Each structure stands twice: as C-alpha cells, then as structure tokens.
Amino acid sequence: MVHVWAGQLAQYAHFAHYQLSSLFLNPPEKCRVTHTTCHCLEDDATIQLLSVFMRMQPPETVNLRFHLMERSRLMRRAIGRNERTRMTTADVVWFAGCDYLYGPGCLDAIATEALKHPNRVCFPRQILRNKSHADGDRLVAEDAARVAASPAHWGALIQPKCDWEPQRINRPIGCLQIVSGDRARERGYLPNVAKYQKPAETWKRTFEDRAARAALGPEKQGIDVPNLYRLRHSKQGRFADAGGNVKPGKFKK
Numbered sequence: 001m002v003h004v005w006a007g008q009l010a011q012y013a014h015f016a017h018y019q020l021s022s023l024f025l026n027p028p029e030k031c032r033v034t035h036t037t038c039h040c041l042e043d044d045a046t047i048q049l050l051s052v053f054m055r056m057q058p059p060e061t062v063n064l065r066f067h068l069m070e071r072s073r074l075m076r077r078a079i080g081r082n083e084r085t086r087m088t089t090a091d092v093v094w095f096a097g098c099d100y101l102y103g104p105g106c107l108d109a110i111a112t113e114a115l116k117h118p119n120r121v122c123f124p125r126q127i128l129r130n131k132s133h134a135d136g137d138r139l140v141a142e143d144a145a146r147v148a149a150s151p152a153h154w155g156a157l158i159q160p161k162c163d164w165e166p167q168r169i170n171r172p173i174g175c176l177q178i179v180s181g182d183r184a185r186e187r188g189y190l191p192n193v194a195k196y197q198k199p200a201e202t203w204k205r206t207f208e209d210r211a212a213r214a215a216l217g218p219e220k221q222g223i224d225v226p227n228l229y230r231l232r233h234s235k236q237g238r239f240a241d242a243g244g245n246v247k248p249g250k251f252k253k
Helices: 011-025 042-056 077-087 106-115 133-149 150-153 181-187 208-216
Strands: 033-039 062-068 093-094 100-102 121-124 126-130 164-168 177-178 220-223 228-230
Touching: 011 033, 011 042, 011 062, 011 100, 011 133, 033 042, 033 077, 042 150, 062 077, 062 126, 077 133, 077 208, 093 181, 100 181, 106 177, 106 208, 126 133, 133 150, 150 220, 177 181, 177 208, 181 208
Parallel strands: 033 062, 121 220, 126 228
Antiparallel strands: 093 177, 100 228, 121 177, 126 164
C-alpha cells in the first residue's frame, strides 16, 4: 500500500504514474497483488491519475484499490496504514512508497521470500536507484509537460529512462517494511499510539516508522528482491511547508 499527496508537491502524482505504469508493465506471474493507493479529494492531480487508471483493464494478477481518505487523516501516514492493514486479506503486506517501481520478478520475489519468514519484518537487501536527484527531477518534469499538453497522457504506460545504481539496505525503513498478513492484521500499524493516529492539517514527517519497526516485530530479515527501483528526487515532501516550498539543502543523498 502507498500514500500519494501531490497537493503540496505536484511531483508525487507523477511518481505514482511511473509506479502504476510499472505495475501494469511488469505484473507478477506467481501471485496476485492488490495495490492500494491512499489519497484524498483535495489532490486534483492524483484524482485525475487514479480516475484514468480506474477505467483501465489491469493485468489478470493485479487488483487496483483506491482508498479515499479525509485529507487530515491522509496527512498522517500511520492512520491509512492502520486502516488498510486491519481490512486486508493478503498473505503478505508491503508498506511501500509511491516513488518505488516494480521491475520483472520484483513482486513475485517479495511474496515468495516474505512467506518464508512469517514472524519477521522483511526488507530487500538491495534496491536500484537513479544515480542523481537531477535525473528524478527531469523524469517528473518530462511527465508533467506531457500531461500539461494532454491530460490523456495520464493513461500512458511510461518507463523512466535513466542510469541506475545499487543501494544496500540494512533495515526495514519506512517504505520497505514487509510483513505477513497475519501479523499485519494482528498488530495493525501503531493503533494504540495516539500521537501517530492523530489527524493533521499538513503532511507529517513519518517518525512513526521507527516505532512501527519495533511494534511489528523485533526480528528483521533481509530478502533478495530483483528489479526494485526507487526514483530519487531533490524535493521531498517531508521537508516541504504547506505551500510546497522546500528549505535549501533539505534532502538526503
């Protein structure tokens, strides 16, 4: 499941476009995936994108689910994660982010490997990322220009053209937390921690990710996942104010 909020930084709707395209272009072959996108009505760009994909025929192994939330509840990521987790019937749950893309074999590997470790919080040992923030910004700008020229472009299946480099992962960070469905349903996503279930007016930095790692289970497990990509970019939502302004230098390498 992913959260998308482009009302603050429009680029996130374009990341979601790349992500949904990758899902349609590289669907799993050995499992079925329910891809849940949490969003709100105040986000015009994301609504346009999802409205187009809602009318498209997904691959046989893909089920699209769009979880509409009140804006104030969307702003606190733990709320949506907890809501959807309690409802899921999946065997495996991946708390993901909209700037991750699925290549061939990626989703099959996550399902297969995570099921081997039902009592652990799994994470990919390695992902691929674009080599520079400038590449990510360029990809967003290209997609935005095509949408501006024709809104029908939201329905195009697009692939990023850039150079990739490996990145080692040593723990289940916020968008790379993978757990068994049973554990997710049992524990939810910090349901009893009031400060992380409190609605907000603007997007809140996801400090709850660390607490969730401990609550979902103390034992962690790295797994091998091929062709999982992340789009790096220079403007990150957690450093933006309500007007979409990002303080200079506020991004991670």
